[in-house]
Amino acid sequence: MNKIKKFLPSYVNRHGRLTESQKRHIALLEDFDFAKFKSLEVSLSKSNLVLDIGFGNGDYTINYALNYPEKTIIASEVYLSGIGSLIRKIKKESLQNIFIFDGDAREIFENLSDSSVDEINILFPDPWQKARHNKRRLFSEDFLDLIYKKLNKSGKLFVRTDWEDYAETIIESARARSKKYKFEKIKELNFEFKTKFHLKAINEKRKIFTFMLTKK
Template identity: 30%
Template sequence: MTEPTKPFDPNPPRRNFYGRRHGKTLRQSQKGYLSEDLGDLRPRGITESENPDRSPIDPTAIFGDDRPVWLEIGFGGGEHMVHMAATYPEIGIIGCEPFINGVAMLLGKIRAAGVSNVSVHPGDARDLMDVLPDGAIDRAFLMYPDPWPKARHHRRRFVTPEHLIPLARVMRPGGEFRIASDIPDYLRQSREEVPPAGFQIIADTDKPWDDWFSTRYEQKALREGRVPHYLTLRRN
């Protein structure tokens, strides 16, 4: 099968966003994290106001060198992202999350852990992928994504061509894409739609990765009797 390709698009179409951006009222400490920490951690050139012509950004400017760059798509409360940053201080990891309460939680965990190899985009991962050059990402994570369980909403899932083809473009050949979910139908769709976008399944198991950190979403799934599953894919 011929791998689909999609060149950098300087004028991506306007797109819908379906998830929540705000939840319950933030605590004062969380408001402090957002006002004091987010500005220094946010990658530049992602928003339309900073980059109106959507020119490709230089990934080395995010962390100040040419270290490997990892991407977490929808980091939730940030447990996994901070764990990875602490475990692998030689890499840089960018997290994308439009839910501002999750961003505030992550910033608190970054402070507590004292990690510095992180960057935080408080928005849609597609906005970042629009401006990353080809092959910029060495590893990507999709950990317990929103399942959108109703059939009419399955097109909103991340594992659709709208998201996967841009992800394949920004990942280097041989790069690793990890997916964790407790929703059988989400895993079914992942197996069907991710490989045609330019990936090969190399592991499909109920055993987590050796460096795995169980998130609060996984703990909730286990309490409610759902079985977590872990997919590992390689960029062709």
């Protein structure tokens, strides 16, 4: 049965073939699933919850988790081969601080406690370049409303894009919610690691825009 979609998809449906390794690792999802996070939530530290939205091949997530073993990372992706790759890397590094949400990240928030999130990272969200597709962009005023209560008092939202027009969308959305959020153009994320899309942007000589939003 098809799941009813609550949000206009902000991702491209991909039906590429999975490698044998990806298939084997996807079968292990239960061990790293968001449901497991929920069952362990009370025993995990109340602080240090980080979200990585749209993790792609998972390289940022893995490096973040290695660098900050004390933090818990919830990583979300809809792209199955990315999920298989991330699980393979988690196993390789024997990491215990990553949980995976295999679906639209916007559905996580109704399952998180208020004021529980320290940091959200959205790196190179799908650009949806054509004007008629702009409404599919993940970053929007609605998204800022959705996460507001979930961020804790000092919580931070980082977003990075290499599309100038998407940067404009971010600026406009942040302006529209300027009563709730302080907004800054910044150079560095809390944790820096160049993702596949970051390297591609550098290679193609595109400008990179990085922003941080914090609660007022």
